[in-house]
Amino acid sequence: MTIKTLLEIQNLKTYFDVRGGVLKAVDNVSLTIKSGETLGLVGESGCGKSVTGASIMRLVPIPPGRTAGGKILFEGIDILKLPESEMRKVRGNKISMIFQEPMTSLNPVFTVGDQVAEVIRLHEKLSQQETRERVIETFRLVRIPAPESRIKEYPHQMSGGMRQRVMIAMALACHPKLMIADEPSTALDVTIQAQILDLMNQLKEETGASILFITHDLGVIAEMAQRVAVMYAGKIMEGADVDTLFSEPKHPYTMGLMSSIPILGIGKNQRRLSTIPGVVPSLFKLPKGCLFHDRCSVSLKECDQSEPPMIDLGNSHFVRCHKYV
Amino acid sequence: MSLWARIASPEDRHPFFDQIEKLFKNRTGLVGLIIIIVFSLAAIFAPLISPHDPNENSLYDQLKPPVWNLEGSTKNLLGTDDLGRDMLSRLIYGARVSLTLGIVSVGIAFLCGSLLGAIAGYRKGWPDNLIMRLMDIILAFPHILLAIVIVAYLGPGLRNAMMAIGIINIPRFARIVRASVMDEYEKDYVTAAKAVGSSNRRIIFNAIFPNCLAPIIVQASLGFGAAILDAAGLSFLGLGAQPPLSEWGAMIAQGRAMILRAWWVMTFPGIAILLAVLGFNLLGDGLRDALDPRLRD
Numbered sequence: 321m322t323i324k325t326l327l328e329i330q331n332l333k334t335y336f337d338v339r340g341g342v343l344k345a346v347d348n349v350s351l352t353i354k355s356g357e358t359l360g361l362v363g364e365s366g367c368g369k370s371v372t373g374a375s376i377m378r379l380v381p382i383p384p385g386r387t388a389g390g391k392i393l394f395e396g397i398d399i400l401k402l403p404e405s406e407m408r409k410v411r412g413n414k415i416s417m418i419f420q421e422p423m424t425s426l427n428p429v430f431t432v433g434d435q436v437a438e439v440i441r442l443h444e445k446l447s448q449q450e451t452r453e454r455v456i457e458t459f460r461l462v463r464i465p466a467p468e469s470r471i472k473e474y475p476h477q478m479s480g481g482m483r484q485r486v487m488i489a490m491a492l493a494c495h496p497k498l499m500i501a502d503e504p505s506t507a508l509d510v511t512i513q514a515q516i517l518d519l520m521n522q523l524k525e526e527t528g529a530s531i532l533f534i535t536h537d538l539g540v541i542a543e544m545a546q547r548v549a550v551m552y553a554g555k556i557m558e559g560a561d562v563d564t565l566f567s568e569p570k571h572p573y574t575m576g577l578m579s580s581i582p583i584l585g586i587g588k589n590q591r592r593l594s595t596i597p598g599v600v601p602s603l604f605k606l607p608k609g610c611l612f613h614d615r616c617s618v619s620l621k622e623c624d625q626s627e628p629p630m631i632d633l634g635n636s637h638f639v640r641c642h643k644y645v
Numbered sequence: 646m647s648l649w650a651r652i653a654s655p656e657d658r659h660p661f662f663d664q665i666e667k668l669f670k671n672r673t674g675l676v677g678l679i680i681i682i683v684f685s686l687a688a689i690f691a692p693l694i695s696p697h698d699p700n701e702n703s704l705y706d707q708l709k710p711p712v713w714n715l716e717g718s719t720k721n722l723l724g725t726d727d728l729g730r731d732m733l734s735r736l737i738y739g740a741r742v743s744l745t746l747g748i749v750s751v752g753i754a755f756l757c758g759s760l761l762g763a764i765a766g767y768r769k770g771w772p773d774n775l776i777m778r779l780m781d782i783i784l785a786f787p788h789i790l791l792a793i794v795i796v797a798y799l800g801p802g803l804r805n806a807m808m809a810i811g812i813i814n815i816p817r818f819a820r821i822v823r824a825s826v827m828d829e830y831e832k833d834y835v836t837a838a839k840a841v842g843s844s845n846r847r848i849i850f851n852a853i854f855p856n857c858l859a860p861i862i863v864q865a866s867l868g869f870g871a872a873i874l875d876a877a878g879l880s881f882l883g884l885g886a887q888p889p890l891s892e893w894g895a896m897i898a899q900g901r902a903m904i905l906r907a908w909w910v911m912t913f914p915g916i917a918i919l920l921a922v923l924g925f926n927l928l929g930d931g932l933r934d935a936l937d938p939r940l941r942d
Binding site: 419 | 832833834836837838839840841842843844847851852855856
């Protein structure tokens with residue numbers, strides 16, 4: 321049985337023209353998301369993972385941003401070629417987005433119920449009563465208690481976790497096919513984080529929506545995703561099923577990330593937390609050859625010469641490293 | 646303190662009520678509000694409370710002094726002008742003219758200024774440059790002079806004076822709205838609004854604009870006072886309200902010749918202007934204190 325491909329990104333290039341040159345925030349990124357699948361996109365700050373998400377929604381500010389190449393096929397249609405008016409019908413309706421900061425992503429002067437209703441009003445012609453019912457139904461879906469009275473509250477009256485639920489309700493209101501979650505749990509404290517992640521997993525089962533889950537937290541990825549792509553300095557370094565990636569990471573960067581996860585407890589496992597030496601290169605001064613070679617512990621002599629190609633290791637495991645040529 | 650107040654309060658109120666409460670706690674704002682309410686009531690109920698017809702001439706009662714003067718009488722509490730018209734009645738009817746004029750001219754400035762400012766702040770680039778340079782040109786003219794030019798072009802009269810004052814006040818609103826819109830534009834909820842598929846127009850007017858209202862309301866209140874003052878100036882020059890309409894500025898102009906013989910003809914409309922403008926300015930200051938998030942405790 322083949323599962324339908326929902327979103328296919330081919331060689332996407334999102335560049336920013338800034339003083340001092342061109343920032344290649346997303347460079348030749350290819351990803352696929354199947355129906356009902358969660359794809360985790362991991363990487364350090366500034367590696368281009370959020371820009372990838374914004375590119376799918378076409379929310380990258382132009383200028384300074386621009387799409388320098390590539391295709392984003394959503395249900396077989398290249399959404400980069402859609403006119404803006406058509407794109408508006410996609411946003412919030414077929415593809416929706418959950419943001420990192422529930423504190424600031426809600427409009428402070430409207431009630432949360434109004435804000436969810438606005439999404440429905442934009443995309444569907446429902447009567448006022450039907451809209452209200454849909455809002456309450458969506459609030460129930462995201463497990464907000466007492467939705468009838470909660471819809472009348474303003475964002476400042478809610479806790480962070482509740483606000484993030486409202487954001488998820490806004491994203492779900494029109495039954496989207498794909499949700500882009502840009503670090504949806506990072507701004508929340510750990511217990512709430514777990515609740516929100518649980519909720520998103522349940523909602524994925526209930527609604528069948530695919531999720532592009534953007535995060536820097538490998539622990540969260542392990543819990544959420546079926547497939548994982550590791551991003552570094554604007555490029556995908558490794559992509560695999562979640563089990564494969566965690567059990568046998570192939571790229572030195574992925575291995576470095578894995579060993580940088582602190583292990584709790586005492587005994588023979590206890591050691592100093594290992595780190596990856598150096599810092600993420602500035603997008604202005606990308607190293608020649610492999611982008612990771614100057615931080616890599618196993619770099620070969622061709623690593624600073626030529627950029628490694630994406631290598632298929634079989635079992636849909638891809639890695640961009642000279643070691644496996 | 647605010648955190649505890651919020652937790653302690655039995656039910657969460659709309660923040661609007663907190664601001665109203667703050668306005669009432671602020672003495673100057675409250676005084677301003679009371680002055681404006683008194684003037685508004687006088688304007689609304691002018692036919693009921695004014696003792697005489699404001700345009701009724703009385704040849705026997707010319708230039709009667711106010712009641713506390715030895716020659717004054719209770720018939721004309723604030724005296725009469727050179728045509729024997731009752732000063733108090735004329736002042737009360739004058740409040741009607743001044744308030745209407747304030748509403749209309751601030752309304753024009755508010756609507757046009759907000760629209761232009763919002764477009765400039767949201768679009769940036771050449772629309773911003775075009776609109777704001779135009780606003781700079783308007784601001785480069787001395788305030789009243791530009792109003793005089795516009796009235797001279799349109800012809801004297803209260804209606805044209807209102808339009809002129811509206812036009813010269815557009816830049817004030819445009820600048821404030823532009824700055825607030827640019828400020829709000831950076832906020833996450835704007836990106837969120839885009840992400841759910843809102844059109845640009847909806848984002849500006851439904852999402853951003855309501856968040857910019859605080860400084861605009863303050864400006865509207867201050868602008869009201871300024872508009873009354875400007876209109877009085879135009880009427881004083883004979884370009885605004887035309888006789889026999891009882892407009893405060895026109896009344897001052899008319900009483901100017903007899904300041905030495907009959908001081909009250911000119912002084913009372915002057916005090917009326919002073920109080921009205923003061924009221925709006927105090928209210929404006931009070932609103933600024935109540936609405937400015939930086940001044941919140």
